[in-house]
Amino acid sequence: MARATRSSTKQTTLTQYTTSPAKDKANGRHKAESDEEGPKHANGKRRAPSSSPPPSKRTRPNALSSKASPTAAANALADPASESTPSKARSSNPANKVGNVDTHPNPPGADAPVVKDKIASAGAGARVDADPPVGRLERALEEHRKGWKGGRGRGECVVYWMRMEDMRLKDNRALSLAASIAQEESLPILAVFLFSPGDYEAHDRSPRRIDFMLRNLRSLRKSFQELNIPLFTASHDQRYSLPKKLVEVCDEFGANAVCANVEYEVDELRRDESVVRLAGGKGIRCEFVHDKCVVKPGLVLTKEGKPYTVYSPWLRNWISIVQSDPSNLECASPIQANPSSLPSKLDKLLKNPTPIPDHIPGFECKDSDKMSVFWPEGEEVAAEVLRRFLHTKARKEQLGGGKGVLAPGEVEDAKHSRAMKYSDARNDADKDSSSRLSPYLASGVISARECLRQAVAFSGRKKLEASDRSDGVQMWTQEVAWRDFYTHILAAFPRVSMGRPFLEKFNDVKWEVDEEKLQAFKDGKTGYPIVDAAMRQCKEMGWMHNRPRMIAASFLVKDLMLDWRLGERYFMQSFIDGDLASNNGGWQWTASTGTDPQPYFRIFHPTNQGEKADPSGDYIRHFVPELRHLKGKVIYAPSEHMPAAEFKKLGYPAPIVDHKFARERALRRYKNPGSE
Numbered sequence: 278m279a280r281a282t283r284s285s286t287k288q289t290t291l292t293q294y295t296t297s298p299a300k301d302k303a304n305g306r307h308k309a310e311s312d313e314e315g316p317k318h319a320n321g322k323r324r325a326p327s328s329s330p331p332p333s334k335r336t337r338p339n340a341l342s343s344k345a346s347p348t349a350a351a352n353a354l355a356d357p358a359s360e361s362t363p364s365k366a367r368s369s370n371p372a373n374k375v376g377n378v379d380t381h382p383n384p385p386g387a388d389a390p391v392v393k394d395k396i397a398s399a400g401a402g403a404r405v406d407a408d409p410p411v412g413r414l415e416r417a418l419e420e421h422r423k424g425w426k427g428g429r430g431r432g433e434c435v436v437y438w439m440r441m442e443d444m445r446l447k448d449n450r451a452l453s454l455a456a457s458i459a460q461e462e463s464l465p466i467l468a469v470f471l472f473s474p475g476d477y478e479a480h481d482r483s484p485r486r487i488d489f490m491l492r493n494l495r496s497l498r499k500s501f502q503e504l505n506i507p508l509f510t511a512s513h514d515q516r517y518s519l520p521k522k523l524v525e526v527c528d529e530f531g532a533n534a535v536c537a538n539v540e541y542e543v544d545e546l547r548r549d550e551s552v553v554r555l556a557g558g559k560g561i562r563c564e565f566v567h568d569k570c571v572v573k574p575g576l577v578l579t580k581e582g583k584p585y586t587v588y589s590p591w592l593r594n595w596i597s598i599v600q601s602d603p604s605n606l607e608c609a610s611p612i613q614a615n616p617s618s619l620p621s622k623l624d625k626l627l628k629n630p631t632p633i634p635d636h637i638p639g640f641e642c643k644d645s646d647k648m649s650v651f652w653p654e655g656e657e658v659a660a661e662v663l664r665r666f667l668h669t670k671a672r673k674e675q676l677g678g679g680k681g682v683l684a685p686g687e688v689e690d691a692k693h694s695r696a697m698k699y700s701d702a703r704n705d706a707d708k709d710s711s712s713r714l715s716p717y718l719a720s721g722v723i724s725a726r727e728c729l730r731q732a733v734a735f736s737g738r739k740k741l742e743a744s745d746r747s748d749g750v751q752m753w754t755q756e757v758a759w760r761d762f763y764t765h766i767l768a769a770f771p772r773v774s775m776g777r778p779f780l781e782k783f784n785d786v787k788w789e790v791d792e793e794k795l796q797a798f799k800d801g802k803t804g805y806p807i808v809d810a811a812m813r814q815c816k817e818m819g820w821m822h823n824r825p826r827m828i829a830a831s832f833l834v835k836d837l838m839l840d841w842r843l844g845e846r847y848f849m850q851s852f853i854d855g856d857l858a859s860n861n862g863g864w865q866w867t868a869s870t871g872t873d874p875q876p877y878f879r880i881f882h883p884t885n886q887g888e889k890a891d892p893s894g895d896y897i898r899h900f901v902p903e904l905r906h907l908k909g910k911v912i913y914a915p916s917e918h919m920p921a922a923e924f925k926k927l928g929y930p931a932p933i934v935d936h937k938f939a940r941e942r943a944l945r946r947y948k949n950p951g952s953e
């Protein structure tokens with residue numbers, strides 16, 4: 278019988294979603310922030326980030342009426358005029374249609390207008406922040422639990438609804454919970470995965486991310502089969518009616534209960550709220566549990582009980598919560614196999630599984646073979662990627678995709694491993710200095726808890742410590758915490774995912790509209806070698822080292838003066854590790870519009886940044902072959918250092934913008950949003 282120990286199936290509930298954000302004046306730091314240009318105070322210190330003005334008025338959350346009918350809830354979710362995450366244009370895919378209203382009115386390629394359409398109004402943003410969807414889901418669950426009078430009594434299974442952010446069997450809270458309910462009710466587990474192209478489209482999912490999802494799902498199907506657990510798959514085009522589809526599947530297989538891990542994007546939370554009402558109305562027990570973050574969003578609060586908006590004090594609080602409550606890092610109970618004899622429908626499904634397609638139409642991954650080498654799928658792979666980070670040395674030949682994250686030739690050396698050297702080397706893009714776990718964490722192929730448990734065990738400490746930035750492992754722990762931080766921000770201030778800047782005062786910053794420059798940026802042809810190497814790494818690997826991500830993002834926003842949302846979107850559409858919270862957080866930090874952002878007057882110099890991020894120049898040489906014969910400093914700014922005729926022979930573009938001019942323009946426009 279599939280089962281798990283209930284005690285370790287952590288089922289956390291929301292503590293508080295406040296009605297006004299903190300005016301947190303504490304001075305937080307983002308990684309690698311000290312080498313930008315910018316005015317200094319007389320004491321030599323750079324100015325602290327400006328504090329973050331909240332949307333002016335917030336109202337108390339409206340408790341959802343317990344009398345709301347399932348249909349009403351479903352209709353509310355399906356209302357195209359509701360403040361859901363705005364969508365992008367892709368095609369005439371029927372998924373774009375809600376009733377007769379086309380939710381994606383712009384033709385593909387018209388990037389600038391599409392981004393405009395993705396921006397919710399200030400009012401809509403403030404309203405969604407005032408009553409965040411995660412709180413609404415929690416309240417719906419509470420009502421559901423209170424009103425629960427037992428299920429159908431004669432159900433045939435318990436459904437674990439897997440989604441694209443929790444693609445693992447190990448340390449999976451919703452799966453463990455499903456297993457424990459199944460054990461109590463003496464029922465088998467059924468795993469369900471519903472493909473939702475409309476959601477992938479609305480969230481700018483990249484074909485590589487979708488391909489990675491499909492590859493992992495195939496690997497998981499085998500693991501499920503070994504446990505006699507059938508996996509049901511189906512594709513559903515109308516994303517707003519996905520809750521209905523799920524409940525139909527539950528009905529078809531006679532499910533008593535359905536369990537899933539919470540996803541923190543606005544649309545997903547609204548969808549799940551609808552699932553609770555629809556399924557509850559049919560006598561199906563519903564459980565959504567917190568799993569993505571180490572500490573549940575809503576738990577790390579200021580003394581005033583408000584969400585933090587600055588990283589450093591948030592981190593201190595986060596660490597003390599993790600240290601004082603070991604259950605935060607506890608592994609969810611392993612599940613056991615289903616009984617050998619299954620109800621006939623499940624038995625049939627186990628023997629004749631529903632298909633996992635090669636691709637999802639509209640998301641064909643042209644370089645799937647290459648991606649499978651760079652980023653192989655599966656839980657064992659993720660575990661080995663983590664092990665190598667902790668135990669093996671950095672390699673120059675691994676700066677690109679090479680033979681992938683599991684390329685042979687690794688050198689075991691726990692004393693000088695990438696983790697041990699992380700404090701000093703994490704910003705070096707010219708070798709594999711970081712873990713490269715982000716694709717696995719973003720798809721939930723490994724849990725953040727597991728990463729931290731392994732890091733603690735490796736360090737020989739008894740508990741998580743993360744205060745010492747000179748200690749590689751502790752420093753890395755703080756990076757994993759950024760993932761929690763940005764998810765907490767998304768949960769508490771959901772408007773950030775609706776195109777709204779966290780610092781509303783920067784909403785009016787004037788952006789350029791320049792398709793040619795945008796294209797040059799995407800193609801890695803800006804004439805700034807470090808930016809071009811970064812953008813070509815993105816094209817080549819579907820991934821980028823963190824430092825080049827920051828440099829490239831800064832170049833788009835502050836040098837080209839193009840809307841940060843264009844870059845946010847392009848990264849999501851390109852990366853295999855696309856995660857809405859981290860991507861949005863990274864872009865808003867760089868654009869100086871986010872929580873605890875890079876102050877607007879500190880502008881990366883793309884040439885100096887090249888020298889810092891790529892001290893050997895090998896990163897540029899690898900990704901920009903036109904420059905592979907250049908030696909010394911010339912590689913960071915060839916047009917400046919070489920005679921014009923020599924430079925021309927390289928076949929490499931001259932800079933598409935003058936940095937000095939661009940810097941002054943950015944300072945002007947940020948200082949007085951709305952002005953030229």
Ligand SMILES: Cc1cc2nc3c(=O)[nH]c(=O)nc-3n(C[C@H](O)[C@H](O)[C@H](O)COP(=O)(O)OP(=O)(O)OC[C@H]3O[C@@H](n4cnc5c(N)ncnc54)[C@H](O)[C@@H]3O)c2cc1C
Pocket residue numbers: 703711712713714715716718719756757758759760761763821822823824826827830848852854855856857859860861862863864867
């Ligand atoms: C503009 C921009 C966009 C970004 N978009 C994404 C994205 O879509 N998905 C994504 O996972 N990360 C994103 N990041 C964060 C970061 O760049 C990547 O997580 C990191 O480069 C992944 O490499 P790694 O796994 O080797 O990281 P490591 O340095 O080994 O860190 C370990 C893990 O910690 C987490 N992490 C580290 N730094 C950050 C950070 N600044 N913010 C959030 N999480 C972090 C990641 O899960 C990462 O895998 C973005 C950063 C910027 C500046």
